[in-house]
Amino acid sequence: MSAKLETTHIVTENELVVYRRERSSIWQCRYKVDGVWQRASTKERKLKDAKEVAKAIKIRAEIRKHDNLPVITRKFRDVAKLAVQRMEQKLANGDGKVSYKDYIRIINEYLIPILGNRLITNIDSTALDHLDAERIRMMERTPSNSTMLSQNAALNLVFDEAVLRNFLTDLNRPKLEAKGKKSTRHPAFTLTEIQAVINNFEAWIERARNAHSKEMRQIMRDYSEMLIDTGARPGKELMNLKWKQIKFTMNPKQIHTGEKSVLDDGTEEEIVLTDLNRGVELIVTGKTGTREIVGRQPTVKVLERIARRVYGVRNNIIDPFKDVVTPNNDDFVLRTKEKKQDVSPAFQHMFERYLDEHNLLYDPKTEQNRVFYSFRHTYATLALTHDKVPIHTLAKQMGTSVLMIERHYSHLKVIEATEQLRGQETRRRIASTSTVEEIYQSAQAKKKAELLARKTAPKKTTAKKSVKAK
Template sequence: MATESHSILGGKVRVYRRENSSRWQCSTRVKGRNCRASTGEDSLSLAKEFAEDWFFKIRSQANSGALPAKTRVEKTFDAAAAKYLEEYDVITGGTRNRVYVTGNARRLRLHLLPFFGGLPLSEVTSARIHAYRVMRHQTAPNGKPPARNTLHQEIVTLRQVLKTAIRHGWLTHLPDMSAPYRHAEKVSHRAWFSGTEYKQLYLATRKRAEEHAGKRFGWHAAQLHDYVLFMANTGLRPDEANRLQYRDVEIVVDDETGETILLIQVRGKRGVGYCKSTTNAVYPFERLLERNLPKADDLVFPGNHVVMLNNILEEESLKFDREGNRRTAYSLRHTYICLRLMEGADIYQIAKNCRTSVEMIEKYYASHIGTSISAAAINVKRKAKSKRQIVEHARRNRHQMVQGNNILE
């Protein structure tokens, strides 16, 4: 990491000194290639003289067709980025989400390449990365800085490009990319509906379905009502519900409880898994069967309910929770998890049924559920000893010590 840098010859040559080094180095760009060398000098003035002679020497030799053998030619960030984009989709075998792959290319094109593009890879240092963060805040449109997650995704893309450079031997190590001055972040819980709020929501969707029955949007309103009930009683992710076909859902009688539930074969970001619903998901699914008379490979929810759901959330003042978190269709999954926890369900079984991990549930859900804390284990009351009991206990201990000493003698 360069701690001091100077430009000479109109900016064509840079003379710099790295951290923990007394020797000056120089770098320049000749014929589209970055070259650098050590001046071997501790004095800045002597280093500048060496850099001038070195620059004219390699430029004349480059014009004749060959650079000096000892001159090190370094790859630039844009070359590593081009290699990364060329390899990434091939190496991952197309298994990564197309939106994610396209997003990485967009982040490089719009933000990372304009800032880091012409830099030699060794100059993509911690200080440069910090300067990039500052630049993204200072040049934000309308004075609104990028969201924390947006900037995090850009740094992740930057790290992947530098790892590509390491694999090809163009870079020796990754710089420190952690954000300086960072404080410990509060773990915020996911937006969900409490029992009262969930009841308010499904009563509103039921009312909407009754009002629109037989009208233009009657089918959409009825579908939305069943969607809300189905999602809040299965814990499916919205993308999993969008892929769900009627042949993936089976109405069964559970052997352990004797209740009628849905056994769902789920296809989502975690591959194929199974989900067992609550009994309250059966009636909405039966209404879907009766309303749509579907084929086996038809989608259970073929329509998009985003606009109508958002309108109802706005009308019922349910769009945001008390911490300001925005509620979406995903909040119905969070509601399922939280309500099951509050009813005393086993956290491992919830994680398995929702195709997630116990750690994720403990971090984002169980931490703010009051029933996850045992009052019996906290409010332990032990009877205090009286003064006479304390004296008697001390006398007994002293007597035992005396007897032990007599035995040893």
């Protein structure tokens, strides 16, 4: 071990050292906090004064460590962990944004691994360029513009924490830009294709190989039809819905048909029909927090179907969820009957196979395969074109911004209407047929039918040709 120079003095063994660099008259100090050596300048020229300042620096560092604050280094990693702690605390207290979970994931998976060892004050344009390049390498693709907005939001929360703790000032805070790939709309379904999706479910469910498979298909059907009817975000918005978060509504209205019927006395009377106008209000929680959304008659029918299957309930039409929708029923709606399992992780693969079997997977317009989000895009398209729902109303229902609606659906001609979110025209068109066009019929079922036809077809007999003697 090399001898210590006269310019190096131990203040506390294995804890605190003061030293002078070559060609410098200022004493520096090296001190250990939580097993890690740190460095700082005492800014003193006299050894006696430098030792006292070094002791004070170490004490302040120990206090900061005890208070869960970064020690003097202020590395990006330390500040980022504080930002994560703040978000986790808010989530635990119930006043945090749902998006905090995404930001925490982004900080832990991308920002700390890439920027962690840099000082928070050294996050300059070069560092941000390095972040962009490493992020693309880790993702193995160029992130979309919406992904970059989320990434920047997470990074800004780290900078917010640094400013709050006086590690940065607003003047030297980096300015971020979203330089991602332009987002593309999800492929949608046409009205005819949506009819095919819905009308093919029953036979597909019956073709299940066993009881468990059949139940999974039933739940996926329920989930899909609710997505089509509500425009909810695929995922936890509906999968985490509980019965106690549902409110049944009914607003009967008369429909004047304009047609006449002849009474026994020979007088005519207009035929007036009554629409019970049944619906539900659902409290869902997702990316943008908790909100209330509207489900129409199709969603009511789905919930009635689930109540019969799971609880054996068959109530009358004006009170369909009696003893099921109660303040004490903490059951999730979309779960298996016996084990109350969430089988949604298997849905994407099941959904792809279902669409592929019925020639509905590939969207020729966007040249993409359809996904569950395609239902949400279809809901918005039909609401704007057929039902003429105002953009502000649609944005509230879908839990998004008016700007986002305008950005993705500006190609549609939108005319405001008074019947907001009733969706009568779309519902009427979807329910107008229960038949499926041949192109969307199950390829598997057609193949089985062809094989059966060959087996049952009568065998053809061929007459032997007579040979004439020459």
